[in-house]
Structures are given as structure tokens and as C-alpha cells.
Amino acid sequence: MVKSWMVIGGITLLLALLIGSLTPRQGAQWFRRLQRPKWLTFEKLIPLIWTTVFVCGAWSAVLVWEQAPGTPQTWALMAGYFLLELVTLAYNPAMLMTRSLRVGTGVGAAGFGLGLVLTGLVWPVSRTAALLLVPYLLWSPIGTYTTWAMGQLNPTDL
Numbered sequence: 364m365v366k367s368w369m370v371i372g373g374i375t376l377l378l379a380l381l382i383g384s385l386t387p388r389q390g391a392q393w394f395r396r397l398q399r400p401k402w403l404t405f406e407k408l409i410p411l412i413w414t415t416v417f418v419c420g421a422w423s424a425v426l427v428w429e430q431a432p433g434t435p436q437t438w439a440l441m442a443g444y445f446l447l448e449l450v451t452l453a454y455n456p457a458m459l460m461t462r463s464l465r466v467g468t469g470v471g472a473a474g475f476g477l478g479l480v481l482t483g484l485v486w487p488v489s490r491t492a493a494l495l496l497v498p499y500l501l502w503s504p505i506g507t508y509t510t511w512a513m514g515q516l517n518p519t520d521l
Contacts, residue, residue: 367432368425375421375448382452390459397464398516403509416498420444423485423495430488440488443481450474451503464514465521471507478503 399406424444431437451474458467478499486493514521 367428368422371421371424371428374445375417375424378445378448379417379452382449382456385456385460387456387459390456390462393462393520394459397513397520400509400512400516403512409506412502416502417448419495419498420448423489423492426489426492426495427485430492436488440481440484443477443484447474447477447481447499450477451499454506458510462520464510464517467510468507468514471503471510475500475503475507 405412424441427440427444428437450470454467454470454474457470458464478496482493482496482500485496
């Protein structure tokens with residue numbers, strides 16, 4: 364029997380691979396040449412941080428699914444998790460395709476807003492699942508602020 368964590372984890376990984384493949388090479392080169400804030404000393408840790416955030420988000424979705432599998436409310440929440448992952452993963456391709464830090468900041472802010480709404484909707488279903496979304500709510504604004512700060516250092520790339 365296929366377990367819910369296998370399906371949710373598989374969808375999470377598949378989306379990450381599919382959307383990650385949309386990253387244009389020229390956009391990545393553009394991003395690498397941008398100036399960074401002096402306080403951005405943790406850039407090498409960002410992939411590990413995002414991996415942790417996505418694992419927590421997927422586990423949150425598993426807990427919600429297992430509360431009431433297949434109900435309309437649960438499917439609606441799964442759609443919310445799916446949308447949040449899509450918006451979060453869209454950050455890189457959208458910013459790199461447009462070569463615009465303003466676009467990256469906007470996508471990051473939209474993700475944070477969606478994360479807040481989803482956390483509020485999940486709270487009554489499972490407080491543990493809602494708490495597993497807290498790493499997203501903590502990290503997303505840091506990433507968004509970092510992108511905004513890079514825009515201040517690279518005004519021609521807004």
C-alpha cells in the first residue's frame with residue numbers, strides 16, 4: 364500500500380525538479396554577478412535551509428491529510444500546500460527569466476502571504492502541522508528581504 368507521506372513527498376520532489384529545470388542558464392549567470400549585502404554570510408547554507416523548509420512543509424501536509432483523508436476540506440488544504448509550493452518554487456525561474464530582483468521580491472512576498480493564510484487554515488485541523496509551517500514563515504521573509512537588499516545594491520537590476 365502506498366503511504367500518504369510517499370505521495371506527498373513524491374509530489375513535492377517532482378515539482379521541485381520540474382520547476383527547478385526551468386532555471387535559465389543566462390539568468391543564473393546574471394544572478395551570480397550581482398553584489399550581495401555584507402551580512403549575507405550564510406549563502407552556502409541556503410539550499411540546506413530550503414530543503415529543511417520543504418521537508419517540514421511536506422510533513423505538515425501529511426499530518427493534515429491523515430487527520431481526515433479525502434474529505435473536501437482536506438483536498439482544499441492540499442491545494443493550498445500545492446499552490447504555496449508552486450509560488451515558492453517560482454521565485455528562481457521568475458526572477459532569473461526576467462532578470463529582475465523586484466520580481467523575486469514580489470514572488471517572495473506573495474509566498475509569505477500564502478504561507479500565513481495556509482498556516483491559519485491548518486491551525487484548527489492540526490496545531491503540529493501548523494507549527495511545521497513556521498520554518499517557512501521565518502525563512503521566507505529573510506529570503507525576500509535579502510532579495511530586496513540586493514536590489515538596493517544593484518539598482519539597474521530591479
